[in-house]
Every structure is written in structure tokens, then in C-alpha cells.
Amino acid sequence: MAVSRTHPVLIAGKYLALLGYLSFALFPLYWLLKIALTPDQLVYSEGTSLWPSSVTLSNFSEVLFQTDFLSYFGNSLTVSLGTAALTTLIAAGAGYAFSRFHFAGKRLLIVVMLVTQMFPLLMIIAPIYKIISSLGMLNSLTSLIVVYTAFNIPFATFLMQSFFDGIPKDLEEAAMMDGCSRFQALRKVVFPLTLPGLGATLGFVFTAAWSELLFALMLISKNDAMTFPVGLLTFVSKFSVDWGQMMAAGVLALVPSCLFFIFIQRYLVQGLTSGAVKG
Amino acid sequence: MSRIELNNVMKRYGSVEVLRDINLDIQDGEFIVLVGPSGCGKSTLLRMIAGLEPISGGDFLIDGERMNDLRPRERDIAMVFQSYALYPHMDVARNMGFSMEIRKDPVAERKSRVEAAAKTLGLSALKDRLPRALSGGQRQRVAMGRAIIREPRAFLFDEPLSNLDAALRVEMRLEIARMHQRLGATMIYVTHDQVEALTLADRIVVLNGGDIQQVGTPLDLYERPANKFVAQFIGSPTMNILPTSSQPTGLGLPNGGHLAVPAGSQIQQVSELGVRPEHIDIVTTDDGDLTGVADVVERLGSDTNIYVQVDGVGSVLVRRSGNLSVKTGDRLGLHLQRDSIHLFNSGGTRLVHGTV
Numbered sequence: 001m002a003v004s005r006t007h008p009v010l011i012a013g014k015y016l017a018l019l020g021y022l023s024f025a026l027f028p029l030y031w032l033l034k035i036a037l038t039p040d041q042l043v044y045s046e047g048t049s050l051w052p053s054s055v056t057l058s059n060f061s062e063v064l065f066q067t068d069f070l071s072y073f074g075n076s077l078t079v080s081l082g083t084a085a086l087t088t089l090i091a092a093g094a095g096y097a098f099s100r101f102h103f104a105g106k107r108l109l110i111v112v113m114l115v116t117q118m119f120p121l122l123m124i125i126a127p128i129y130k131i132i133s134s135l136g137m138l139n140s141l142t143s144l145i146v147v148y149t150a151f152n153i154p155f156a157t158f159l160m161q162s163f164f165d166g167i168p169k170d171l172e173e174a175a176m177m178d179g180c181s182r183f184q185a186l187r188k189v190v191f192p193l194t195l196p197g198l199g200a201t202l203g204f205v206f207t208a209a210w211s212e213l214l215f216a217l218m219l220i221s222k223n224d225a226m227t228f229p230v231g232l233l234t235f236v237s238k239f240s241v242d243w244g245q246m247m248a249a250g251v252l253a254l255v256p257s258c259l260f261f262i263f264i265q266r267y268l269v270q271g272l273t274s275g276a277v278k279g
Numbered sequence: 280m281s282r283i284e285l286n287n288v289m290k291r292y293g294s295v296e297v298l299r300d301i302n303l304d305i306q307d308g309e310f311i312v313l314v315g316p317s318g319c320g321k322s323t324l325l326r327m328i329a330g331l332e333p334i335s336g337g338d339f340l341i342d343g344e345r346m347n348d349l350r351p352r353e354r355d356i357a358m359v360f361q362s363y364a365l366y367p368h369m370d371v372a373r374n375m376g377f378s379m380e381i382r383k384d385p386v387a388e389r390k391s392r393v394e395a396a397a398k399t400l401g402l403s404a405l406k407d408r409l410p411r412a413l414s415g416g417q418r419q420r421v422a423m424g425r426a427i428i429r430e431p432r433a434f435l436f437d438e439p440l441s442n443l444d445a446a447l448r449v450e451m452r453l454e455i456a457r458m459h460q461r462l463g464a465t466m467i468y469v470t471h472d473q474v475e476a477l478t479l480a481d482r483i484v485v486l487n488g489g490d491i492q493q494v495g496t497p498l499d500l501y502e503r504p505a506n507k508f509v510a511q512f513i514g515s516p517t518m519n520i521l522p523t524s525s526q527p528t529g530l531g532l533p534n535g536g537h538l539a540v541p542a543g544s545q546i547q548q549v550s551e552l553g554v555r556p557e558h559i560d561i562v563t564t565d566d567g568d569l570t571g572v573a574d575v576v577e578r579l580g581s582d583t584n585i586y587v588q589v590d591g592v593g594s595v596l597v598r599r600s601g602n603l604s605v606k607t608g609d610r611l612g613l614h615l616q617r618d619s620i621h622l623f624n625s626g627g628t629r630l631v632h633g634t635v
């Protein structure tokens with residue numbers, strides 16, 4: 001890489017732009033945290049100041065111990081982990097097949113998968129409701145996992161396919177020459193090299209399922225099966241909104257996403273296949 | 280022991296035949312080079328032997344045992360890929376020992392064999408490195424080490440040197456020749472580089488467009504090419520081809536000249552004459568079979584290449600050893616060495632002839 005000399009004003013401009021973007025993107029998160037820490041009686045009087053005159057953790061303790069938050073949280077965790085695992089498993093298999101094999105109907109299958117991505121969700125929500133209710137699966141977490149998995153598979157499959165495409169076919173063939181069966185080659189050579197791809201796919205699907213509201217709202221009406229985004233709405237009562245608790249719940253809901261990304265980010269490191277071929 | 284036989288082997292992709300009627304009998308310990316222009320089917324043939332590509336027809340035998348339907352791991356053949364195909368997540372030692380790891384050989388034996396192979400290949404200091412931290416030549420050595428370690432029945436190489444720079448290529452070529460001498464194993468080596476073919480092979484198989492053109496020792500192919508394709512493919516610089524006509528007493532040259540030919544030759548069918556650049560002498564214009572003007576003179580130190588614009592023919596390349604005093608623009612006579620002339624009919628097949 002050639003190092004080009006850049007005018008200091010340009011550099012300053014660049015950082016200013018980055019700073020502008022970051023504050024724009026992170027401000028809502030800051031506001032979330034701020035309101036969560038603001039005592040109830042100050043929310044309306046000091047609502048627009050950047051930092052309240054006193055802070056409290058009572059919103060958090062109330063959310064945790066006096067509401068159904070933990071139940072919502074557990075439900076969301078079940079649904080998101082289930083969806084992420086199931087989707088990634090299926091997408092990895094499908095993506096591998098798309099990447100490595102030629103078979104009749106492959107193009108058609110790809111087109112159909114793309115078509116499913118073209119409709120606005122609002123159009124299909126009624127039919128989905130009808131299907132799930134006739135199956136007697138309303139108010140169950142399983143129905144959410146099934147629906148989320150179905151809707152995430154196309155994108156996840158293309159994502160996984162692109163990761164498999166990036167792994168040279170020669171590597172599998174070399175492994176087979178070295179005595180592996182196709183499955184052993186997959187397990188010992190391809191799988192370790194696909195970890196970044198699996199991590200990215202897991203993370204993507206997990207986040208999507210974690211924050212999904214529309215289907216959860218339609219398919220779940222019983223309190224004990226509510227996921228977190230639906231449960232959040234219970235903080236809105238007929239006469240008031242409990243801002244402090246709602247924001248505290250929001251902050252807590254961010255924790256698993258953050259943990260998940262911290263956990264998978266080491267698999268997201270690029271360049272794991274470099275050095276395999278040529279150079 | 281590993282004698283490899285291919286009987287009427289063919290390969291089809293859909294309705295396209297990419298290899299036809301391949302017949303080869305490779306002796307135990309032989310070094311066979313498959314050579315031919317890009318796209319002629321060399322890699323396909325090698326991959327069929329490896330078991331990575333199904334065989335569409337014919338039989339492939341090792342020591343008399345039919346291999347067509349066996350999977351790669353049941354054939355016990357090692358292959359060095361053009362891309363090296365090193366496992367990027369394993370260090371050098373594990374890359375080399377991977378086949379033994381899969382075979383569940385004792386760890387101690389694996390270690391000692393990796394050690395020994397690393398030593399012969401000069402990789403001892405690099406055993407803990409990942410492939411991405413190696414140079415091209417080092418990766419090439421690891422790929423060879425991985426093949427050696429398992430002591431397979433045969434080795435396959437698919438253009439193993441084509442990603443290396445010229446100096447390294449010569450060095451690794453030597454390395455492969457030594458490896459063959461040391462192991463005495465059957466090796467099949469694919470290349471499009473005829474210099475590699477001539478220097479390494481016990482026998483060369485020349486392929487073109489999915490057909491075997493000729494099988495023979497390097498000298499066979501050089502001295503007695505079966506047809507014009509082989510004649511032009513083998514040997515560097517390329518053989519000169521001149522249009523020729525048959526005359527009652529010999530050959531008519533395009534400049535009106537005449538070459539006497541002994542009786543009994545298939546002279547009636549001749550349509551072209553081939554002569555290698557190193558088989559043309561420079562003589563005075565009066566004594567030459569052909570005359571022309573030196574167009575470009577390349578001085579290589581050991582040799583001089585002279586491109587001569589021959590009257591009525593076009594450009595003819597002459598190669599003489601040593602540093603000649605010929606200059607651009609000189610008028611030269613060219614004498615074709617009679618016992619090194621090749622005659623071809625209109626279909627390109629070489630004609631049998633006595634000394635011209």
C-alpha cells in the first residue's frame with residue numbers, strides 16, 4: 001500500500017465526519033441509558049437535559065423483579081437461539097450444495113428463494129396467521145422459530161454459499177486424495193475454514209430474531225409466551241407510559257446481542273483462507 | 280509395484296468428448312509426462328486417474344486391478360496440485376502428516392516421517408508455520424512433502440511449477456527429478472512446458488484436442504515426431520515448416536530450388552518439409568538450398584538466433600551455437616542438414632523417408 005500524503009484539513013474533515021456519524025448513530029443508545037437511569041419524578045421535569053440531576057438503578061430493579069421482564073427475556077432467548085441455530089444449520093447445508101454441486105432445478109430453486117424475499121411482510125402476515133392457527137400453534141414459541149427460520153433461510157443460504165465459494169475446491173480434493181471421505185473433508189478442512197461464515201450467519205439471524213416484532217405481535221397474545229419486543233409494549237398502559245422501566249428493559253435487552261457479538265467476533269476475522277492456494 | 284494401464288479411456292462432459300481412446304501402459308517406476316497446449320485435457324486425464332473425475336468409458340487398472348469405480352482414498356495415489364492446496368488452518372507439520380493422521384497411523388511414526396521429509400525438503404525450520412507465512416517455493420515444497428510422506432503407489436503432479444518464477448522453477452524441477460530417483464516411484468506429471476517435459480520424462484505423452492498424438496522418449500519425439508503437431512510442439516525454438524512439392528527426382532522448394540531424395544521414399548505425398556533451427560547451416564549464397572536476408576539477430580551468448588527472410592518463403596529461424604558475426608541485412612545461403620529433414624503429407628502425418 002502506498003502511503004499518500006493527505007492535507008491535514010482533509011484528515012480533520014474525515015474525523016469530523018466520522019464523529020458526526022457516530023454521534024448520530026449512538027445518540028439514541030445514550031438517550032436510552034439516560035432515561036433508564038433517571039428517577040421517575042424527574043423524567044418530565046428534566047427530560048430534555050443531557051444528564052439528570054440524580055441517577056437511580058430502581059428502574060432496573062423494578063423491571064427485573066416486579067415485571068414479567070425475565071419471562072419475556074427468556075422467551076426471546078429461546079426463540080432467537082433456536083432460530084439462529086436452525087437457520088444456520090439449514091443454510092450451511094443448502095449453501096454448500098449450491099456452491100459445490102450441479103443438480104437439476106438449482107437455478108429454479110435460487111430464483112424461488114429470491115422471490116420469497118420480494119414481498120412486503122404485511123402482505124403475507126394474514127396467511128401466515130391462518131396457517132399457524134389452523135395448525136394450533138398460536139401462542140407457542142415453536143411457531144415463532146418456524147416462521148423466523150423460514151424467512152431467514154434465503155438470505156442466510158446466500159451468505160453461507162458465498163463463504164463456501166471462497167474456499168477453494170482444491171482443498172477438499174486434496175483432503176480426499178489424503179484419504180478423507182467427502183464428509184471427513186467437510187469436517188476437517190471445510191468446516192474450520194467456514195467458522196467465520198457460520199459466526200456471521202449466526203449473528204445476523206440471532207439479531208434479526210431478537211428484535212422481530214410484527215410476527216411476534218400477531219402470533220403471540222398470551223403473556224407467558226411473549227417475546228421481549230412484544231413484552232415491551234406492556235409498559236404502555238392505557239393512561240401512561242412507564243418510560244423509565246421501558247428504557248431500563250431496553251438497555252437490558254441489548255446485553256445478549258452485545259455478548260453474542262463479542263463471542264463470535266473472533267470467528268469473523270477475515271483472511272483465514274489466505275495461504276491456501278498460490279500466493 | 281504399481282503398473283498403471285489405461286485402456287480406451289474416454290471422458291465426456293454432457294455431449295462433449297474431451298478425451299478419446301486414451302491407451303497408455305505405464306511401467307512401475309516410470310516418470311511419464313503429459314504435455315500439450317492449454318485445454319487439451321491433461322488435467323482431466325490426471326483427475327480421472329486420481330479419482331476426482333468419473334471415467335466415462337474404458338478401463339483404468341493399477342497392477343491389473345480395475346480402479347474405475349474406486350474413490351480417491353481407495354486408490355492410494357498422491358497428488359500435488361497446481362495451487363498447492365495446503366490446508367490454511369494447519370501448520371506445515373500437520374499439513375504434511377495429514378494423510379497419516381486420517382489413516383490413524385501411530386503418532387510417533389507420523390512425527391518421525393514428517394521430520395525426515397521436512398529435512399530432505401529443507402523445511403525443518405518451518406514446521407510450525409502456517410501456509411500463509413510461507414513463500415511460493417516453500418509452499419511448493421510442503422505440497423511435495425505431503426505427497427511423499429504417505430508412500431503412495433503413484434504420484435500425480437498437475438503443473439506444479441507453473442506458479443513459480445523462472446529461477447525457482449529450474450531449482451524445483453531438479454528437486455523433482457532427484458525425488459523420482461530417490462523414491463523410484465511411478466509418477467505422472469502434467470505440464471504445458473515442453474522443457475519440463477523433455478528434462479524430466481522417461482516417456483512423454485503428447486496430447487492435443489483430447490487425442491494422444493504420440494508416446495515416446497524425449498529423444499524419440501525430438502528426432503521422429505509422428506506428425507507436424509508434435510514436431511512443432513517439442514523442441515525450442517519451434518521447427519521451421521516450409522511448403523514443398525513432390526518432383527520426379529526429389530522435392531521442389533518454394534523458391535524454385537530442388538532437393539534430391541533417394542528412391543523408395545513416400546515422396547509422392549509430400550506437402551510440407553520441417554527442419555529444426557539447429558539443423559540449418561549458414562553457407563555462401565551460391566551453396567545454399569535457400570537464400571535470404573538476415574532480418575533479426577538474437578545473441579544469447581551460447582547461441583545465436585538468426586531470423587532470415589528467405590526469398591519466396593518467408594521467415595526461417597536458424598540457430599547456431601557460439602556467437603556468429605552475422606549482422607542484420609547480410610545476405611546468407613542456408614543449407615538444410617539432409618538427415619534431419621522431416622517430411623509431412625497434407626494431413627500433417629510424418630512420412631517415412633530415407634536420408635534425403
Ligand SMILES: Nc1ncnc2c1ncn2[C@@H]1O[C@H](COP(=O)(O)OP(=O)(O)O)[C@@H](O)[C@H]1O
Pocket residue numbers: 292297315316317318319320321322323324
Ligand atoms: N466440468 C467441465 N465441464 C465441461 N467441460 C469441461 C469441464 N472441465 C473441463 N472441461 C473441458 O475439458 C477440456 C480439457 O480441460 P483440462 O483437462 O482442464 O485441460 P488442460 O489441463 O489440458 O489445460 C477443456 O476444453 C475444458 O473446457
Ligand SMILES: [Mg+2]
Pocket residue numbers: 321322323
Ligand atoms: Mg490443466
